[in-house]
Amino acid sequence: MRLTVDKEADALYFRLDETPVMESEEVHPGIVLDFNAQGAVVGIEILGLSKRVPADALKNLHFQAA
Numbered sequence: 001m002r003l004t005v006d007k008e009a010d011a012l013y014f015r016l017d018e019t020p021v022m023e024s025e026e027v028h029p030g031i032v033l034d035f036n037a038q039g040a041v042v043g044i045e046i047l048g049l050s051k052r053v054p055a056d057a058l059k060n061l062h063f064q065a066a
Contacts, residue, residue, distance in 0.1 A: 012046045
């Protein structure tokens with residue numbers, strides 16, 4: 001898994017695995033899902049990140065595994 005914040009594009013991308021993306025679909029304004037050939041979600045892109053998350057919150061990433 002990989003998480004990327006692109007400040008210039010004002011976007012966050014969460015990649016679940018490295019299989020090729022075959023299709024993308026905007027499921028909500030500014031929320032794009034990437035699908036592989038089997039139809040599984042392999043990536044999630046959030047556009048307009050600065051409007052959705054306070055700048056201070058982007059400085060820290062908390063990861064929790066159950």
